[in-house]
Amino acid sequence: xxxxxxxxxxxxxxxxxxxxxxxxxxxxxxxxxxxxxxxxxxxxxxxxxxxxxxxxxxxxxxxxxxxxxxxxxxxxxxxxxxxxxxxxxxxxxxxxxxxxxxxxxxxxxxxxxxxxxxxxxxxxxxxxxxxxxxxxxxxxxxxxxxxxxxxxxxxxxxxxxxxxxxxxxxxxxxxxxxxxxxxxxxxxxxxxxxxxxxxxxxxxxxxxxxxxxx
Amino acid sequence: xxxxxxxxxxxxxxxxxxxxxxxxxxxxxxxxxxxxxxxxxxxxxxxxxxxxxxxxxxxxxxxxxxxxxxxxxxxxxxxxxxxxxxxxxxxxxxxxxxxxxxxxxxxxxxxxxxxxxxxxxxxxxxxxxxxxxxxxxxxxxxxxxxxxxxxxxxxxxxxxxxxxxxxxxxxxxxxxxxxxxxxxxxxxxxxxxxxxxxxxxxxxxxxxxxxxxxxxxxxxxxxxxxxxxxxxxxxxxxxxxxxxxxxxxxxxxxxxxxxxxxxxxxxxxxxxxxxxxxxxxxxxxxxxxxxxxxxxxxxxxxxxxxxxxxxxxxxxxxxxxxxxxxxxxxxxxxxxxxxxxxxxxxxxxxxxxxxxxxxxxxxxxxxxxxxxxxxxxxxxxxxxxxxxxxxxxxxxxxxxxxx
Numbered sequence: 225x226x227x228x229x230x231x232x233x234x235x236x237x238x239x240x241x242x243x244x245x246x247x248x249x250x251x252x253x254x255x256x257x258x259x260x261x262x263x264x265x266x267x268x269x270x271x272x273x274x275x276x277x278x279x280x281x282x283x284x285x286x287x288x289x290x291x292x293x294x295x296x297x298x299x300x301x302x303x304x305x306x307x308x309x310x311x312x313x314x315x316x317x318x319x320x321x322x323x324x325x326x327x328x329x330x331x332x333x334x335x336x337x338x339x340x341x342x343x344x345x346x347x348x349x350x351x352x353x354x355x356x357x358x359x360x361x362x363x364x365x366x367x368x369x370x371x372x373x374x375x376x377x378x379x380x381x382x383x384x385x386x387x388x389x390x391x392x393x394x395x396x397x398x399x400x401x402x403x404x405x406x407x408x409x410x411x412x413x414x415x416x417x418x419x420x421x422x423x424x425x426x427x428x429x430x431x432x433x434x435x436x437x438x
Numbered sequence: 439x440x441x442x443x444x445x446x447x448x449x450x451x452x453x454x455x456x457x458x459x460x461x462x463x464x465x466x467x468x469x470x471x472x473x474x475x476x477x478x479x480x481x482x483x484x485x486x487x488x489x490x491x492x493x494x495x496x497x498x499x500x501x502x503x504x505x506x507x508x509x510x511x512x513x514x515x516x517x518x519x520x521x522x523x524x525x526x527x528x529x530x531x532x533x534x535x536x537x538x539x540x541x542x543x544x545x546x547x548x549x550x551x552x553x554x555x556x557x558x559x560x561x562x563x564x565x566x567x568x569x570x571x572x573x574x575x576x577x578x579x580x581x582x583x584x585x586x587x588x589x590x591x592x593x594x595x596x597x598x599x600x601x602x603x604x605x606x607x608x609x610x611x612x613x614x615x616x617x618x619x620x621x622x623x624x625x626x627x628x629x630x631x632x633x634x635x636x637x638x639x640x641x642x643x644x645x646x647x648x649x650x651x652x653x654x655x656x657x658x659x660x661x662x663x664x665x666x667x668x669x670x671x672x673x674x675x676x677x678x679x680x681x682x683x684x685x686x687x688x689x690x691x692x693x694x695x696x697x698x699x700x701x702x703x704x705x706x707x708x709x710x711x712x713x714x715x716x717x718x719x720x721x722x723x724x725x726x727x728x729x730x731x732x733x734x735x736x737x738x739x740x741x742x743x744x745x746x747x748x749x750x751x752x753x754x755x756x757x758x759x760x761x762x763x764x765x766x767x768x769x770x771x772x773x774x775x776x777x778x779x780x781x782x783x784x785x786x787x788x789x790x791x792x793x794x795x796x797x798x799x800x801x802x803x804x805x806x807x808x809x810x811x812x813x814x815x816x817x818x819x820x821x822x823x824x825x826x827x828x829x830x831x832x833x834x835x836x837x838x839x840x841x
Contacts, residue, residue: 324660324776324780325753325797325800326776326777326780326781326784326790326793326794326797327780327784329792329793329796329797330784330789330790330793332793333789333790333792333793333796334787334789337789349796350796353796353799353800353803356803357799357803360803360806360807360810420792421792424792424795424796424799427799
């Protein structure tokens, strides 16, 4: 556009940007800024072309083949997840430290103060020990010993007789349970009458008298 | 107490950068590693670590010498944080208390840090070295352990051989043979049988094969912290080995626990050293295979020889000891009493007293059963010194002579 200079009469060039509607009307596209062009040419175009290629390949395969392939992938993944693997956090095998005999007996005697089952267990331990000691000193079988004590042939303190009676009445855990179920909320009188310390003292007395006789 | 020194190791660092590039692996050279091979039990060991830097300066270097378990620091520290100039060296020492056992130093860890702790790298240098703390048997009055195996060796000793010949104790009377001295003739027997002469025979005395078995099973030795009955058993064996070898016997040792640790039979001072070394390395072991005495390899011991079994004993051990007797071994059981020992660690309550009485009765029963099988049992209350008990019981022939 040229404008006349009023004073000098010369021509001066003045540029004005054309209006946008005018461009659109003329069918011309505006020039995109550089970042947008870069994004379209460097990132978007390759991605879309690859997507189109993959879509073409996908459409080229039959559907049953595609489903079979996907199921195979899922199967492989399931196998991978379910594979047995050693657990590194698992501690190595170590034998548990067993309790000594003294600690076992101390536990039972402690529980025997209140619990009937522990007292009955203690009675069984003491009966086994008593019979073994008697067997060692008299050289007779446990059955013969029991018979002789019951018949009064072998003199034994009454506490030991009571202990043997208790263990003969309740010889097994089943019989102990039956006795407890017979009177659910009551204590078993025979077990309550058993006193471990008195019985042990009686056993010491019996051994001493027996050794004096020998 | 004697102090023992050992040059733990001498490290050489080369090309270790303390600048912005990440620290490179320092090249470690073990210039000298001369740990002492042995030191007496309970000694204090001074460990000296010397490091030399052959590369550029190191701003911050943390060295840690891995201590074997059971060694306790008494002075200094096994860690040192230092800055090493280029081509500089540094030494530091620490002191450890050494209980009985074998020990192995394995590795020194070095952590190199850069200024402001921007980067750090850890390196591990294998610096192997091992030593053992050996037992020093204390002076003892136990001069003799009286044994009576059925079979002896051919050499002269002091063990009655159950064979007539030259000796001290009267053995029997036999027909006179030409060459018998007049002093051997039994004139009384000859007077009862006119026309015949008889000679006295004396029991030959020889050396014997003795197999010592140390029970190192965890279950039977009742460990409490770092204490256990194994130490008492080892003390008993140490004293008995001295007496048995001084008598001229051939002695072997078997440590029974997690594995079979066998010291071949031998005589004299060298054998004593071997046995002491084996005992120095003895430790508590757990194994399902050796939980019972079923796996005891009896064939390691000559037939009809003497076996001395040192064990606190488990209730299930009696059948296996009886089996040893059935194989015609003479068995002597030295048993540190676990009940008195364990009561020291447990509260003195009436329940405990009752339980201890019961356990003691069970133990007496077990011992009586073994005595019936012909096994002599020496029950040792560990509060009393072993040689005092042993002098009273092991030096008398009446108790250990087989039935």
